[in-house]
Amino acid sequence: MILRCAIFDLDGVLVDTAKYHYLAWKELAAKLGFDFSPQQNERLKGVSRMDSLNILLEVGRMRERFTAEEKEKMAQEKNARYVAYISKMDSSELLGGAEALLRQLRKRGIKTALGSASKNSQLILQKVGIASLFDVIVDGNDVSHAKPDPEVFTLGADRLQIPYQDCAVFEDSEAGLQAAKRAGMAAIGIGERKNLPSADVVYQDLTQFPAERYFKFIQ
Ligand code: BG6
Ligand code: MG
Numbered sequence: 001m002i003l004r005c006a007i008f009d010l011d012g013v014l015v016d017t018a019k020y021h022y023l024a025w026k027e028l029a030a031k032l033g034f035d036f037s038p039q040q041n042e043r044l045k046g047v048s049r050m051d052s053l054n055i056l057l058e059v060g061r062m063r064e065r066f067t068a069e070e071k072e073k074m075a076q077e078k079n080a081r082y083v084a085y086i087s088k089m090d091s092s093e094l095l096g097g098a099e100a101l102l103r104q105l106r107k108r109g110i111k112t113a114l115g116s117a118s119k120n121s122q123l124i125l126q127k128v129g130i131a132s133l134f135d136v137i138v139d140g141n142d143v144s145h146a147k148p149d150p151e152v153f154t155l156g157a158d159r160l161q162i163p164y165q166d167c168a169v170f171e172d173s174e175a176g177l178q179a180a181k182r183a184g185m186a187a188i189g190i191g192e193r194k195n196l197p198s199a200d201v202v203y204q205d206l207t208q209f210p211a212e213r214y215f216k217f218i219q
Pocket of ligand 1: 010011021044045046047048049052079116117118119120121140
């Protein structure tokens with residue numbers, strides 16, 4: 001293949017932060033007086049912070065109870081809890097194959113981009129020590145449309161001046177894969193096929209990904 005750019009989702013592809021999102025949402029749910037299960041947490045993967053709060057409140061059957069201002073405060077409170085968790089992260093929390101693939105791609109002339117819904121991506125990248133392995137970082141602070149809108153991926157490709165059809169997106173969420181397809185990019189699912197119907201191809205994790213088959217290495 002002739003791909004020249006790799007765009008990575010962060011949560012669930014490079015690092016496992018879902019467990020910290022879960023703990024922070026669960027604490028908020030407990031404060032509101034209901035339980036929140038790991039199964040229900042699956043619905044929040046790849047979903048923006050405010051959309052996640054709306055899903056959480058729906059689970060607690062209290063979606064209509066709060067004003068926009070109150071919801072803003074709740075989202076901030078959840079984020080403060082989440083930031084306390086991720087502040088303690090280090091490189092041991094990188095998912096298998098993540099750092100090796102990023103290094104291999106850059107060494108061989110492939111551009112790398114981050115395309116994450118998170119507004120905390122800079123902090124996470126610093127904590128796990130891979131911030132310098134990206135040519136461009138696009139996250140929830142840069143976009144106005146959440147996945148499955150392709151904006152978070154097209155902005156990265158635009159900044160690198162690479163045509164969309166020359167980009168591959170690595171994603172663990174169906175919404176993210178739909179975004180990649182809408183942009184005309186290759187959609188590489190990370191996880192299980194049954195959860196990722198829009199993926200062109202699925203690998204269990206990044207250690208399984210055969211980079212030579214997809215990218216146009218220049219050395
Ligand atoms: C995505 C996660 O990457 O980022 C979602 O999969 C999360 O679970 C979203 O809600 C927003 O993250 P943050 O850090 O801005 O609250
Ligand atoms: Mg993800």
